[in-house]
Amino acid sequence: MYFTTSKMHVEIPGGKMVDSVIDEAHNPENLNPFKGNIDFEKLQGYIDEYGLDKIAFVNVEMNVNMAGGQPISMENLRKLREFCDGYKIKVIYDITRSSENAYFIREREKGYENTPIIDILNEMMSYSDGCIHSSKKDCLVNIGGFIATSDKEIYEATRSSVVIYEGLHTYGGMAGRDMEALARGLREGTQYEYLKYRINQVRYLGELLMQANVPVVKPIGGHAVFINALEFLPHLQREQWPGQTLSAAIYEHSAVRTMERGAVSIGRDSQTGENIFPPLELVRLTIPRRVYTNTHMEYVANSVIDLYERRDTIPGLKMIYEPKHLRFFQARFEQMTL
Numbered sequence: 187m188y189f190t191t192s193k194m195h196v197e198i199p200g201g202k203m204v205d206s207v208i209d210e211a212h213n214p215e216n217l218n219p220f221k222g223n224i225d226f227e228k229l230q231g232y233i234d235e236y237g238l239d240k241i242a243f244v245n246v247e248m249n250v251n252m253a254g255g256q257p258i259s260m261e262n263l264r265k266l267r268e269f270c271d272g273y274k275i276k277v278i279y280d281i282t283r284s285s286e287n288a289y290f291i292r293e294r295e296k297g298y299e300n301t302p303i304i305d306i307l308n309e310m311m312s313y314s315d316g317c318i319h320s321s322k323k324d325c326l327v328n329i330g331g332f333i334a335t336s337d338k339e340i341y342e343a344t345r346s347s348v349v350i351y352e353g354l355h356t357y358g359g360m361a362g363r364d365m366e367a368l369a370r371g372l373r374e375g376t377q378y379e380y381l382k383y384r385i386n387q388v389r390y391l392g393e394l395l396m397q398a399n400v401p402v403v404k405p406i407g408g409h410a411v412f413i414n415a416l417e418f419l420p421h422l423q424r425e426q427w428p429g430q431t432l433s434a435a436i437y438e439h440s441a442v443r444t445m446e447r448g449a450v451s452i453g454r455d456s457q458t459g460e461n462i463f464p465p466l467e468l469v470r471l472t473i474p475r476r477v478y479t480n481t482h483m484e485y486v487a488n489s490v491i492d493l494y495e496r497r498d499t500i501p502g503l504k505m506i507y508e509p510k511h512l513r514f515f516q517a518r519f520e521q522m523t524l
């Protein structure tokens with residue numbers, strides 16, 4: 187499934203990102219433990235439709251964000267490697283949330299119950315040709331990221347283009363102290379006890395909301411609880427941006443800052459310019475690591491539940507400003523009347 191900024195980076199040089207996640211990922215109620223898995227029939231379909239020479243790489247996101255923070259299984263990663271080897275297609279991971287994915291593999295996949303997270307991660311990475319990493323997430327640092335690859339050709343090409351955007355590869359865009367923090371975070375973020383606390387705190391918030399029948403994506407994901415805005419605000423049309431409306435209403439009600447992950451986020455079709463209305467119209471309650479207590483989670487849950495009880499009084503929004511790229515960051519809206 188697409189991720190907003192990754193999709194943009196594919197589209198800027200003229201590419202197209204196509205969805206190859208299993209159908210279950212688009213259904214908030216489906217309880218598949220690995221909703222981030224790849225559907226091989228879809229992949230084969232793209233090869234047949236576009237031709238092998240048009241496929242630059244297969245992008246695999248760990249703990250698929252837009253599906254609700256849903257993991258991919260080791261079995262699926264292994265199969266993908268075999269599938270892509272058959273066609274000599276590169277497999278590039280987005281490992282931004284890979285430690286949380288590894289935790290779910292340990293929790294849910296047979297044979298990994300007692301495997302250290304770091305060993306699970308090493309096996310996951312062994313099936314890829316390279317990865318991108320936004321380290322602000324699983325690495326517990328304030329800033330930074332990297333690209334890594336075991337492929338000499340990609341390495342050479344990346345090293346020469348990074349100079350244009352960031353500076354020389356050895357001292358590029360990040361300060362030395364940030365790289366040191368990142369190196370430490372790479373290890374620290376894989377500790378089992380820390381991940382257990384982290385994922386269970388997210389789950390705690392999800393369970394509080396589910397007990398009050400607030401519609402959320404199930405199973406609860408790794409980094410966030412996602413509210414199904416279409417179910418929460420059924421009186422709104424898609425053009426009234428239910429996800430954005432709910433996100434703004436929560437902020438107005440309780441100063442809890444959430445994020446729309448639906449039609450505003452996906453943007454317009456790069457070819458036709460039409461709005462896309464994806465099956466998932468969600469609001470993401472993303473929880474920073476090591477910041478909040480469970481009492482904060484109760485405050486958040488109570489605020490959302492309070493709003494849910496008077497949901498039919500919430501009017502929709504009209505988009506009054508739309509930037510060219512990644513509109514969800516900077517668009518502006520006006521409240522409509524009910």
Ligand SMILES: Cc1ncc(COP(=O)(O)O)c(C=O)c1O
Pocket residue numbers: 189191247248251280282283320321322331
């Ligand atoms: C899988 C994934 N990749 C990339 C990003 C974005 O990274 P950055 O904030 O460094 O642009 C996110 C952010 O949520 C993400 O979940």
